[in-house]
Amino acid sequence: MRRADHQPSRRAFLDVTGAMMAAGLTAGCTPAPARQHAPTPGPVPATGRHQAGITLPRPAQAHLLAVVADLGATVAPGPVLAELGQAIRTLTAGTDPRLLGLPPGDLTVTVGVGPRLVRTAGASLPGAADLPRFSRERIAPRAHGGDLLIQICAGDPLLLPAVASALLDQAGDRVRERWRQSAHRGAQVSVGNGLTAPRNPLGFLDGIVGPQTPAEQRRDLWLTGPPAVAGGTLAVLRRMELDLPRFAALSVAEQEAVFGRRRASGVPLSGGTAAAGPDLGAKTPDGRYLVPADAHVRRAHATVVGAGLMLRRSYSIAAPAPGLLFISFQNDLRTFTATLTHMDVSDALLPFTTTTAGATFLILPGFDRRRPLGSPLFG
Ligand code: HEM
Numbered sequence: 001m002r003r004a005d006h007q008p009s010r011r012a013f014l015d016v017t018g019a020m021m022a023a024g025l026t027a028g029c030t031p032a033p034a035r036q037h038a039p040t041p042g043p044v045p046a047t048g049r050h051q052a053g054i055t056l057p058r059p060a061q062a063h064l065l066a067v068v069a070d071l072g073a074t075v076a077p078g079p080v081l082a083e084l085g086q087a088i089r090t091l092t093a094g095t096d097p098r099l100l101g102l103p104p105g106d107l108t109v110t111v112g113v114g115p116r117l118v119r120t121a122g123a124s125l126p127g128a129a130d131l132p133r134f135s136r137e138r139i140a141p142r143a144h145g146g147d148l149l150i151q152i153c154a155g156d157p158l159l160l161p162a163v164a165s166a167l168l169d170q171a172g173d174r175v176r177e178r179w180r181q182s183a184h185r186g187a188q189v190s191v192g193n194g195l196t197a198p199r200n201p202l203g204f205l206d207g208i209v210g211p212q213t214p215a216e217q218r219r220d221l222w223l224t225g226p227p228a229v230a231g232g233t234l235a236v237l238r239r240m241e242l243d244l245p246r247f248a249a250l251s252v253a254e255q256e257a258v259f260g261r262r263r264a265s266g267v268p269l270s271g272g273t274a275a276a277g278p279d280l281g282a283k284t285p286d287g288r289y290l291v292p293a294d295a296h297v298r299r300a301h302a303t304v305v306g307a308g309l310m311l312r313r314s315y316s317i318a319a320p321a322p323g324l325l326f327i328s329f330q331n332d333l334r335t336f337t338a339t340l341t342h343m344d345v346s347d348a349l350l351p352f353t354t355t356t357a358g359a360t361f362l363i364l365p366g367f368d369r370r371r372p373l374g375s376p377l378f379g
Pocket of ligand 1: 200202204205206207208209238240242259261277278296297298300301302310324326336339340343349353
């Protein structure tokens with residue numbers, strides 16, 4: 001049985017499908033310009049046990065703006081977060097005048113707090129630890145860490161700056177913006193098992209493996225305690241520049257060896273289907289691994305690393321340089337750090353990347369009218 005938190009996405013999907021079918025049925029008599037408008041995607045509930053913008057909607061919206069800000073040293077987080085939650089409810093409901101009349105569609109806003117704020121609530125809480133340094137980083141002090149993450153996602157890119165402006169205005173001089181990044185996803189491609197994934201800037205399908213089922217999400221994605229953080233999760237954001245000319249100079253076979261998957265289909269070099277994942281033990285008759293020893297899917301594979309699954313929800317970026325805004329959600333920071341440490345030793349993908357921004361956040365548990373955003377932790 002599917003969990004209750006999956007039902008809205010299913011409903012949203014049916015809404016969209018219904019609208020598309022309606023558009024298709026009337027296509028024959030619709031004037032051409034009217035047909036160019038895609039149906040407005042259905043709303044994603046902002047309230048509930050978990051915040052939106054992590055597992056929902058599925059697939060993720062095409063556009064993202066991440067804003068990272070600091071809180072003034074003497075500012076109490078509780079009231080700021082409660083006000084942000086209230087503003088998120090009116091913005092996603094489309095009743096906030098600061099949306100300037102734009103339909104919110106599938107708008108989601110996901111809020112996280114950085115390690116400094118988490119430590120003020122408890123030094124041993126999940127999210128209290130900073131992200132360690134790794135190789136191939138060139139991170140300016142300004143683009144490292146931060147107190148507050150506001151992840152805004154929507155199918156309509158016009159919404160993003162309006163929503164960021166409304167939320168920063170709501171917080172006023174209690175917060176100071178640190179860095180922001182806008183990012184986008186291409187078309188979703190079917191990978192089997194009812195799953196889809198977009199291509200990343202290197203041309204490969206990205207986001208196939210992860211905690212997809214409710215049982216996997218309970219095990220590896222959502223925090224179950226202590227009560228102040230239950231229903232939340234931990235986010236890692238890393239902006240990576242990608243060396244596109246050097247990657248494009250490789251043959252397709254060499255590119256596929258870097259990832260361990262076929263570029264066109266996402267099928268592992270060991271065969272099978274994209275969604276089924278790689279068979280890391282499979283060898284050629286002369287004893288070579290079909291998925292090379294330094295292929296990214298081997299180095300990053302959960303069982304090889306000995307860590308849980310992370311929900312990767314990355315977006316492509318065009319500026320300040322072409323690359324990826326890597327975003328992962330997991331209930332243990334070690335899932336991320338152990339994976340990247342394992343990749344650091346020898347991952348054929350890493351030499352093509354330079355990380356220029358990085359931060360980790362405790363994504364707050366879901367909220368509603370009676371339980372304001374952030375209240376279990378800072379209330
Ligand atoms: C710019 C950098 C990166 C790119 C372009 C990239 C791309 C990809 C692609 C195309 C796949 C295979 C398809 C899939 O399973 O989604 C993949 C798998 C994966 N990546 Fe990355 N990735 C990057 C960095 C990272 C980082 C920094 C981590 C975590 C530390 C990571 C963790 C993983 C994991 C866990 C998998 C699944 C492996 C498996 O079980 O098959 N990736 N990545």
